[in-house]
Amino acid sequence: MDTQEKTPIIVVKDLAARFGNNIVFEGLNFQVYEGEVLVIVGASGCGKSTLLKIMIGLQKPYSGQVLYQGMDIVSAEEKELNQYRQNIGVLFQSSALFGSMTIRENIELPLQEYTDIDQATIDSIIRMKLGMVNLAGYENHQPSELSGGMKKRAGIARAIAMDPRVLFFDELSAGLDPVTAAELDDLIIKTEEALGTTMVIVTHELESIYKIAHRVLMLDKEAKGIIAEGKPLELKEQATDPRVRSFFLRQKPDTSDEQRFYVS
Amino acid sequence: MKTQKRKNCPEEYNISFIRKDLNLFVNLSGHFSLQNLMVFRSEINREIYKQKLESVTIDFSGVCYLDSAAALALVQIEKGAAHQNIQCRLINLNDKSKGIFSVIREDALIDLPSQLEKLQDGFMYNLIERRKLPASTEKTQDNFIFRLVERRGLPNQSGKYYKDFIWQIWQTSVQIAKDFAKFVTFIGELMVAFLYIIRHPKSLRGKDVLFYIRRAGVDGLPIVAMIGLLMGLIIAFMSFLQFKMVGANIYVPSLVSFAMIKELGPIMTAILVAGRSCSAFAAEIGTMMVNEEVDALHTMGFEPIRFLAVPKVIATVIVVPILTVYADLFGIVGGLIIGVTSLDLTLKTYVTQSMKTIQIFDIVTSIIKAAVFAGLISAIGCQRGFQVRSGAQDVGKFTTSAVVMAIFMIVVADSIFAIMFYYIK
Numbered sequence: 001m002d003t004q005e006k007t008p009i010i011v012v013k014d015l016a017a018r019f020g021n022n023i024v025f026e027g028l029n030f031q032v033y034e035g036e037v038l039v040i041v042g043a044s045g046c047g048k049s050t051l052l053k054i055m056i057g058l059q060k061p062y063s064g065q066v067l068y069q070g071m072d073i074v075s076a077e078e079k080e081l082n083q084y085r086q087n088i089g090v091l092f093q094s095s096a097l098f099g100s101m102t103i104r105e106n107i108e109l110p111l112q113e114y115t116d117i118d119q120a121t122i123d124s125i126i127r128m129k130l131g132m133v134n135l136a137g138y139e140n141h142q143p144s145e146l147s148g149g150m151k152k153r154a155g156i157a158r159a160i161a162m163d164p165r166v167l168f169f170d171e172l173s174a175g176l177d178p179v180t181a182a183e184l185d186d187l188i189i190k191t192e193e194a195l196g197t198t199m200v201i202v203t204h205e206l207e208s209i210y211k212i213a214h215r216v217l218m219l220d221k222e223a224k225g226i227i228a229e230g231k232p233l234e235l236k237e238q239a240t241d242p243r244v245r246s247f248f249l250r251q252k253p254d255t256s257d258e259q260r261f262y263v264s
Numbered sequence: 265m266k267t268q269k270r271k272n273c274p275e276e277y278n279i280s281f282i283r284k285d286l287n288l289f290v291n292l293s294g295h296f297s298l299q300n301l302m303v304f305r306s307e308i309n310r311e312i313y314k315q316k317l318e319s320v321t322i323d324f325s326g327v328c329y330l331d332s333a334a335a336l337a338l339v340q341i342e343k344g345a346a347h348q349n350i351q352c353r354l355i356n357l358n359d360k361s362k363g364i365f366s367v368i369r370e371d372a373l374i375d376l377p378s379q380l381e382k383l384q385d386g387f388m389y390n391l392i393e394r395r396k397l398p399a400s401t402e403k404t405q406d407n408f409i410f411r412l413v414e415r416r417g418l419p420n421q422s423g424k425y426y427k428d429f430i431w432q433i434w435q436t437s438v439q440i441a442k443d444f445a446k447f448v449t450f451i452g453e454l455m456v457a458f459l460y461i462i463r464h465p466k467s468l469r470g471k472d473v474l475f476y477i478r479r480a481g482v483d484g485l486p487i488v489a490m491i492g493l494l495m496g497l498i499i500a501f502m503s504f505l506q507f508k509m510v511g512a513n514i515y516v517p518s519l520v521s522f523a524m525i526k527e528l529g530p531i532m533t534a535i536l537v538a539g540r541s542c543s544a545f546a547a548e549i550g551t552m553m554v555n556e557e558v559d560a561l562h563t564m565g566f567e568p569i570r571f572l573a574v575p576k577v578i579a580t581v582i583v584v585p586i587l588t589v590y591a592d593l594f595g596i597v598g599g600l601i602i603g604v605t606s607l608d609l610t611l612k613t614y615v616t617q618s619m620k621t622i623q624i625f626d627i628v629t630s631i632i633k634a635a636v637f638a639g640l641i642s643a644i645g646c647q648r649g650f651q652v653r654s655g656a657q658d659v660g661k662f663t664t665s666a667v668v669m670a671i672f673m674i675v676v677a678d679s680i681f682a683i684m685f686y687y688i689k
Contacts (some may be wrong), residue, residue: 088563093556110564113467139414
């Protein structure tokens, strides 16, 4: 995808996050273009999840701006923020389905709250969304009755219930077997093609990254910011930064630390 | 596999020592593992420190089984000897043993002194005492034996504990103040949510309110009735024992109904609801926090307090006064059972006497108290639930703290009511 032709839907400007006195990242600048699948990668502790939480309005950054179509969600009033939230869908790492509700109730919740659609239409929408994620017929199941992969799919169905313009995924395939993870990737591609939704995904799975990402952002703990940005295959083949190379080639960086074993 | 290993290498070991001048040869044979680590380590150490030595050679040729913990113990023996300027060598290690030694990292050995301290008979300490600290130890405070001795002495410790004690009191006080501030903030947020619901009644989740009315109210009926009845029985019985001495049996019904309606009914019901529902609210919201469900609500544009706390608070405020009246009635019935069976009072006398005592004002205050207790209990339960950050331990911690704080607040509120109603009346 040629990002030059696309208009940015989210612009992150000079974003900094801290935990107490610890700087997680600072001076973060990037854009999310309409219709693209942006994957955020990086080692544990580099602030991927913090960045995602800031982008979905769950956490306030230390400084900086996150502009959604010109509106800064960092300084936005609750009312404006709610407007923004109706335009996004989020799939959490643990799927975060409401355990006390059936799958149907989980999906119909935002539809009932924010629209005046009649119940019969809502039911059809639920069936359609569940069909999209290959969970047709599971309307009346409780989340506890579903497997990990099915929960993720139900979570996606809930996230796309309102046909959001941007979808966020936290640790998309964490804890899933390779086959289920691959199914999820296909589902992402299918959803992106069908709905044209912009997606921001945090994941570690290299295979997923190659398959679904239009563009990759790599964060680094030491650099406290972005160390690479580009198409996944280009990064794999052309990156000169050893940190980026070692991530994409799945190699451990060389450090003398590893040779500290006691040898009699 | 395991049986085969046992057959080839029984779980026994043998250590033989040969002394030649200032050199010690230790021959290990058999099975060295976690199970016999403490015994063989102290056996070897005892032999090494018995007399002055220059070198120790540990021969592994007879070892048929060695696990990583035993290997670590042997490395510690070697390091300990080195600190005493005794040269130590491990020889005739087979490939498997070498492999095991290769996984021992230097940093696993850092806590050497504390390991030595734990030795069965504290021989190391005795040894140092006898030798009055070897010259090498005096040279450097870094030396582990020096640190070992230092740690065993306890001067200046009491001053430290005293400081710790004051510090802990300070920290706990700050924590309590912070908790209270958080609770007040939460009550404010709850009020805002209520105002929103008054303006937008449709946004109240009626289904949830009904669900919690059933949970906190209907499901609680049997236990509330049982406790109410027993309380009535106990008060009647205990007061009867006293009153019969002055022939004032006729006042037993008055005491029972007065005590139940004024104090015991509302307090007992509130404590029961705190135990049943306050804990349930805290655990439920806490688990939702852990499972990111509250975050999901946020991102879907739902205000979690409005969505999760308000239905619970409304349901509790509706059911607790009803449960209280129910408990009062059962208390009076309990007293009646004793009155009719043991006090020679007729049913009619008992009821008339009770009715004489009860005033509408008392019933109204009882219901008001119950409603306020209900508000406190449910708000505390929800607030503590929202404080959970991570993991099952947090859920347990905040659930316990919710119940403790709820009971405490019930008693505080009751004291305030006692004074307030005294002046109103």
